[in-house]
Amino acid sequence: MQQLTEAGQNIVNDLSSRYNLSHDAVIHMMVSVNNGAGGMAQFNCPELGGSGQWMRGGMTMVGDMFNHNLKATVDNLCNELSSALASTQVFPVIPAGRPGSPNWWPGDLGIPFSTGAQNFIRYAVFPQRLAVENNGQVTVYDTLDHSIGGVSQQQGGDSSLSFSSQYGTVSVNSLPVISGPGVPPPPQTNFAAPATNEPYSAPSPSIMPETPAAPETQPTPVPNTINSNEAMNLLEQLGRLRDAGVVTQEEFDHKKRELMARI
Structure with a gap:
């Protein structure tokens, strides 16, 4: 379970009581809002309709899209969590460079140009380096001569990342890894294509099912003589x-x- 400060635990107790939610649900939403830097959240909470998104002052989406009461609950809860995160030390202080820290990237990278988070994956852009945290593991990439303008995650539940540069949209997996395990590539979804790069070959005739030959049609005999x-x-x-x-x-x-x- 996510560790909280005493003040953070008091906030969870209060919100859990007022919104009639479990402590785990409130903590899940608190972590989601925190990962979105207090301005957005992407969550999957069964008590709040499953998968959904929230953006401060903007869009709120829940699994039951026509349940306006649920949308209002999510919006109000996330706004309160955002305010609490901005004014209270909710999570214990974690040293810089360690997973879970606001400054989770290796300290020798310095100060990033930009940072962001999507679907529990965080990234930070530095001169000639890109740091990505996925499931608590940090990978540092060499960005070569790319001038990174933004990082985005493929929708649909996988962890594939891409970024925009002067060369267009580029997959993060195409960059050299400086340190860390790397971000796993997207799963195979085109099941019509062969799983390997080997050219497709038709089955051997010996194992192909035989198609029964159509019965021959005998021509109607024409009498050779008439009276x-x-x-x-x-x-x-x-x-x-x-x-x-x-x-x-x-x-x-x-x-x-x-x-x-x-x-």
């Missing part, structure tokens, strides 16, 4: 077609020879 009555009837029909101009005399004669050969 004389059938031949006469056909010739009469052809004669009428010839007289009507449907078939020519040449076509009539050809069909007549064919019928006579089959008698």
Whole structure:
């Protein structure tokens, strides 16, 4: 559990009683607001509707988006926590350069140009260095010739980070690691693509399922012979077609020879 000063514990007791929340829920929200430098919070608290976001003087989002009473509760609670964090020593003082300290980065880096936090990941930008704290572990990167303008985290729950520079948007994982474990790369989400870089090859024909061959269609046998009555009837029909101009005399004669050969 997060360590608190006596004053911090008194604040948690008071807020827990007035908002009818557990101590753990209030502490969770206090840590979230603190990670957002008192101006914002990203949290996942079951007693407050699960995942949500809060921004001072701006947007409040909760899992139950149409529950306006819950939104008001989160907004009021976070505002009170922000004021308490600004005026009271809520957390014990942690020496600089250690996890949990406001100055959590290695002391030899000096004073950062900018700092920020998102989804419990903190970062600080220095000349030619970028420090990232993830789950209490600090990694220092060499920023090479990048002029970093901002750091952002991929939405969706993973810990992938990117930053903007004069070269556009660049992944933090592309930078050389000076010290620390590094930030894990984003998980594979394109499950349609092969998991490795090896080219895809079709299964061997020996293991591919065989498709049953369609049954052969036997042609309907055509009788080679006809009797004389059938031949006469056909010739009469052809004669009428010839007289009507449907078939020519040449076509009539050809069909007549064919019928006579089959008698």
